[in-house]
Amino acid sequence: MLRTVLVLCGFQLLGESLAALLSLPVPGPVIGMCLLLVVLIIRRRVTPQFQQHSHALFAYLPLILVPPSVGVLAHLELISRDWQPVVGVLSITLIISLLICAAVYRISRERWS
Amino acid sequence: MILDWQAAQQAILGSPVFDVALTVACYQLGLWCYRRSGNKPYLLPVFIGFVLTALLVYLLDRPLSLYETGTIPLIVLLGPVTVALAVPLYENLHLMARIWWPLLLMLGITAVAVAASAVWIGRSLGGDEALVMSLAPKAATTPIAILIADAIGGYMGVAAVIVMLTGILGAMIGPALLNSLGVHNHAALGFALGLSAHAVGTARAFEISRQCGAFAALGMSLMGFTLAVGLPLVMG
Numbered sequence: 001m002l003r004t005v006l007v008l009c010g011f012q013l014l015g016e017s018l019a020a021l022l023s024l025p026v027p028g029p030v031i032g033m034c035l036l037l038v039v040l041i042i043r044r045r046v047t048p049q050f051q052q053h054s055h056a057l058f059a060y061l062p063l064i065l066v067p068p069s070v071g072v073l074a075h076l077e078l079i080s081r082d083w084q085p086v087v088g089v090l091s092i093t094l095i096i097s098l099l100i101c102a103a104v105y106r107i108s109r110e111r112w113s
Numbered sequence: 114m115i116l117d118w119q120a121a122q123q124a125i126l127g128s129p130v131f132d133v134a135l136t137v138a139c140y141q142l143g144l145w146c147y148r149r150s151g152n153k154p155y156l157l158p159v160f161i162g163f164v165l166t167a168l169l170v171y172l173l174d175r176p177l178s179l180y181e182t183g184t185i186p187l188i189v190l191l192g193p194v195t196v197a198l199a200v201p202l203y204e205n206l207h208l209m210a211r212i213w214w215p216l217l218l219m220l221g222i223t224a225v226a227v228a229a230s231a232v233w234i235g236r237s238l239g240g241d242e243a244l245v246m247s248l249a250p251k252a253a254t255t256p257i258a259i260l261i262a263d264a265i266g267g268y269m270g271v272a273a274v275i276v277m278l279t280g281i282l283g284a285m286i287g288p289a290l291l292n293s294l295g296v297h298n299h300a301a302l303g304f305a306l307g308l309s310a311h312a313v314g315t316a317r318a319f320e321i322s323r324q325c326g327a328f329a330a331l332g333m334s335l336m337g338f339t340l341a342v343g344l345p346l347v348m349g
Binding site for chain 2: 004005008009011012015024025026027028029030032033034036037040041046050051054055057058060061062063064065066067068069070071072073074075078079082084085086088089090091092093094095096097098099100101102104105106108109111112113
């Protein structure tokens with residue numbers, strides 16, 4: 001497990017340093033993810049251990065997301081004032097997303113079966 | 114012997130593990146509710162955990178900065194776990210082999226349309242600019258969305274909650290709406306759920322079938338990847 005965590009941290013640090021080096025606005029961990037994906041594609045395999053440990057980490061992802069979500073407490077005033085754009089974006093963009101997916105499926109239906 | 118109740122209470126509230134313990138306890142309770150209910154999307158463990166933790170932090174009158182400092186051990190893991198998202202993306206990449214162009218077309222149009230309409234609707238309804246930047250990455254999965262929001266001048270907390278609500282709503286109405294629009298193919302249904310409702314949609318898709326779930330995981334990863342790279346470059 002420690003090896004997997006170390007590899008992941010290594011890719012994150014690589015991503016953060018690349019973002020700083022090239023003044024990229026893309027978050028460091030995301031660049032780390034891209035680099036790891038490239039390495040996996042080039043090696044054409046992912047070791048069972050690395051795979052197993054990554055999935056073990058994902059089991060805790062929802063828990064890790066609770067503290068950043070609680071940060072919304074700092075913006076309650078803003079949200080209660082601007083509730084219209086929040087509710088509007090939340091509902092309308094979801095419908096748009098589902099409608100587009102259905103439309104693309106219908107024009108390419110024979111490719112999916 | 115004098116029992117110093119006040120000192121005991123101070124010891125608990127001042128302990129370095131208090132915030133982590135509070136968060137894990139609320140999350141566990143959420144997990145329990147979710148399992149007892151038979152996995153209802155609106156009882157998502159992360160959502161219940163968030164609501165309970167936020168409520169307790171608020172009721173205990175605990176300064177948010179104190180809570181944030183206390184939960185750094187959890188927040189630090191966000192980066193490595195985001196890097197690890199490359200693994201499920203790699204595992205599901207082979208699903209693209211035969212149907213790559215409908216998948217890429219669906220991904221591309223949905224990503225542009227959702228991000229652009231979020232910004233446009235947010236601005237035209239008079240939303241504060243930082244608020245709009247928190248809404249723009251709503252189609253990305255939470256860990257990626259909060260990183261994007263932070264990178265483009267939004268609020269991580271707002272983005273996290275909006276993404277959660279999107280996932281819950283999408284998992285609740287998505288399958289029925291897509292079915293009524295003639296999408297019965299499990300691959301297409303899953304991919305659409307992953308694109309529109311990320312992790313919660315993917316969990317819902319796995320209840321429909323394994324194939325549906327795998328395509329949802331692919332859709333969620335590709336959407337996160339696309340927005341993570343695209344939005345900061347366009348907005349930044």
